[in-house]
Amino acid sequence: MNRRLALTQLAALCAATASPAAFAQPDKAITIVVPYAPGGTTDLLGRLLAQHMSPLLGRTMIVENKPGAGSGVGAAHVARAAADGNTLLVATSTTLAINPWLYKQLAYDPAKDFAPIGMIGAVPLLVVVNPSLPVKTIAELVALSKSRPGGLVYGSAGNGSPHHLGAEMFKAATGANLKHVPYRGSGPAITDLLGGQIDLMFSDIPPALGHVKAGKLRAIAVTSAKRQPAVADVPTIAESGQAGTKDFEAVAWQSVVAPAGTPPELINRYAEALAKVMKEPALRARLEGDGFEPVSAPMSPAQLGAYQRSETERWGKVVRASGTTID
The missing domain is CATH 3.40.190.10 (Periplasmic binding protein-like II)
Incomplete structure (x- = not known):
């Protein structure tokens, strides 16, 4: 009887551990890491997302600034964080598409270390x-x-x-x-x-x-x-009308990602909350007034991943042409 009870308890524990619900801890705050110093565009976005997404998720969200190495310090921190849904990153085009070409040694892998959630918008x-x-x-x-x-x-x-x-x-x-x-x-x-x-x-x-x-x-x-x-x-x-500029566009962009391995159920939940927030008229007006271009239509995690790959190729050509590298 004791052996049967022990096996039953072990099975229940394993099931709880494997369940996405186990990762959503309502008594623990979700940390949004901003890989830049306070006061900039990325910091503003992180704080606005925390404010607007928290009620939708029923979780407290806090912002933690981890600047340095062109957003690399904060990105590496999130890449090493537990994939339990409690740590997110406001990732920029620099973080995910430019740094791989700039730095000879990067403390994270943009293509493998993160699970895409959704796009916030562009910084013209x-x-x-x-x-x-x-x-x-x-x-x-x-x-x-x-x-x-x-x-x-x-x-x-x-x-x-x-x-x-x-x-x-x-x-x-x-x-x-x-x-x-x-x-x-x-x-x-x-x-x-x-x-x-x-x-x-x-x-x-x-x-x-x-x-x-x-x-x-x-x-x-x-x-x-x-x-x-x-x-x-x-x-x-x-x-x-200047020659060579017919389709010219050069914008930085901002997105939200989580550590690789974060349960898909949580990724989708966060993606849905982000999509709802980015449709709020008051928030969009606030961002546009500050010179930010909110995403016009929600971008799914899969779409963000594809966009990141295409942007990595595009910015790679620009970095190589400029000859810029950072040790």
Whole structure:
């Protein structure tokens, strides 16, 4: 009898352990890891997702910032986390599609270490110039860069950043003569742009928007496929008519992933909650007002995985063409 009871209890324990319900611990918070410092676009997105997804999941969600190595520190942390549904990552195009080409040694495998959940949206870049530069259009910018022996100087948030690679993609498409100066973040680059130490920048919209409205910077184009509500009067690069830019698009993107091996039932539950959140009109209006482009239609985990693979190939070509590597 005792042996039978022990076997019954063992079977029940195994069943409970194997059940996805065992991973959904309502008394334990879900941690959303943001692989960047507080205050940036990714941090804002993580906090908004925690706020809006928590009621749908019936779980407390908290944000933990783990910056460093171009989002690599936070990504590696999540890659090593237990696949129990209690740890998620706000992963960017840098995390999943660019870093594999930049770093000679990466502490995680973007293709194997994560389970895709869903897309949040895109971060278009704004081409801004110092007002002293005599250009108001992309065509004028390209022409001026080619007319100057040393070309024009652009700043970025750092080597391998979307700002850097977006500008390199633009150079390859148009033949513009642009020289790169990397900074440690967008803030210092914008400061030098305001001071005239550099000529232009491919910037996130939020940090540049106030300066544009104040007339301290001039916005001449956005890098997305369509115009952005936050700067509705600014045309896309593709609208410029400049040779090589007909289908131009260079945007960073943000998604949510979990450690590989997280039960599919939990992945699907989180994907459904994310899809509902991204349809909320108030949230979409908030994000668009900040220069973010929310996903237009929900992307399933499988679709996000396919998109990540295609983006890895696309950005790989850009990184190789730029010759940028990071030890």
